[in-house]
Amino acid sequence: MKLRYTTVDLAILAVIAAIFGAVFTYAWTPYYAIKAVGGKLAAVLLTYGIWYMAAPLAASLIKNPLAAFLGEFLAGFVESIMPQIGGFSGLIYAGFQGLFSEIPYLATRYKRFGRAEAAVAGALPAIPSIALDILLWGSVYPPQIFMVLIVLAAISGAVYGIIAHTIAKAVSGKT
């Protein structure tokens, strides 16, 4: 386990941050569209995982300690410093989500970067993400709703985590 990043690794992390910086902003359109048609629960199930995806993708591509955290955190930082109405909330969410995404890779001592780890790395950020939602929205939604949301967000995250791993595998195979 070595915390060694080459300049190419840094550049790929920057690419991940840039792509997800753009995707995170763009993803609000489908989120609100689905929410309008199918309600909040459907929107969470179908879209929340997108915001957790940068971490498993970064880890699957770079296979280094802290890659998951850096991938998520950088994407959140880039999203946050661009003018938008949420202040630096994206950075706060991304920091905690990135830390939780790091857990499955840490648990394997950074020896395995497979599909299962990517699914868990996609699912775990649901915990801090919904916990932060509770701090913001706790006075509106009852606790039962948050319990449902955390499960749906974790399922969504796991699915997008697997997709992230598949994309990383496809892209690594080509280069």
Add this chain to the structure above:
Amino acid sequence: MQRTEILSPSILFLYSLSLTISAFVFRDIRSLLLILTVNLPIGIIVGYEKFKLFLIPFLISLIGVLINALIFAGGTPIAAVGQLKIRSGAIYGFADVSLRLGIMLSASLVFSSLTNPRLLLKSLETELWLPKEASFMVALSLRLLSIFEKDIHEIRLIRRSRGLRETPVTPVDWKSILTPLFSLGVQRGRWIGIAAELRGFRYRKPKRKIIRPSSLDLYLLMLLLFQLLAAYILGRI
């Protein structure tokens, strides 16, 4: 003299980040109201001209908050509109969440109006001693962002011409958008990384200086300290 030369971007970043954190941390509605009362006027004064379009999504989000509060919040019924009973929790919940969102909007207006991402990055590296690797990644991301936004736009056009959903809904839709994006992106990243290495990135020494806050920076920090302290005391009373 430009405003950006007076206020340090790092100080503005710390100010706006602290405001955003306060929107999560304070539980008392009076504390939130105090912070909003101080910062929203500042945000509107410095940012209305440039970011008045922010008010539209903000107002839409407030409508969303109101609808959610009316549907989900509990408490005793205080009024009825047709079939809909308005509960006390809905009024409180709407006020509480709106204040939090308002504080975040204020943080955005203050930060985005008085500085920009590139100045912030330069300032973070020189004044807050951000490692050069981190500033390289963020600078590169900012440079690549518009390229990938164009790529997303092109992929959407291609999807439309093929009769596919332009706006992704399912995870499979997202996969079909992200795979070509990353296929291009990782290639770009590899070559940019190699080029940076060949140009001696590893040996570049970043310029560092001790942060010397201007009087305006100090006023801003004092304002931050004062309002956070006052909000904390209000919350304890």
